[in-house]
Amino acid sequence: MYDGACSIPSMARLLINIDVDEMERAIAFYTAAFELEVGRRFDGGFVELLGAEAAIYLLSKSPATPPFPGADEGRRYARHWTPIHLDFVVPDLDSALSRALAAGATLESPPGEHPYGRLALLADPFGHGFCLLQFRGKEYDELPHTRG
Numbered sequence: 001m002y003d004g005a006c007s008i009p010s011m012a013r014l015l016i017n018i019d020v021d022e023m024e025r026a027i028a029f030y031t032a033a034f035e036l037e038v039g040r041r042f043d044g045g046f047v048e049l050l051g052a053e054a055a056i057y058l059l060s061k062s063p064a065t066p067p068f069p070g071a072d073e074g075r076r077y078a079r080h081w082t083p084i085h086l087d088f089v090v091p092d093l094d095s096a097l098s099r100a101l102a103a104g105a106t107l108e109s110p111p112g113e114h115p116y117g118r119l120a121l122l123a124d125p126f127g128h129g130f131c132l133l134q135f136r137g138k139e140y141d142e143l144p145h146t147r148g
Contacts (some may be wrong), residue, residue: 014054016086019061020126021077023047026058029125033103034088052088079106079127086130093118093134100132116140 020026030036030049039048045060064074090096093111097120109121117136123129
């Protein structure tokens, strides 16, 4: 039963992987836009970014390479859609938005008001969509909900 606390089972651990085609450009973007820091660099073309609640790994993957065996299309770094995206929770949406845009993000929907706070939709330079979210109050806790 959910008690409102953030309780993670011991087997659940979140690591975020983001495919990019230009590693140094990706490092520059993510460290400038979100104030993340480079942790470790690994042989095989991936870099760890620290400073968020979960580690983010940038994976160097060439355009057009298949993302999984038997894929019908290859990786592409133009703007694309996926049903999963990152929300970066920020204390000040306006300053975070300015920082992300200066780092190279594309604004797709300006900040809007929602029952939980303010939200802006953007894309990184590699075509991945993300949101900047400034909660109002106690995050999602103050929204009407049911248990279970």
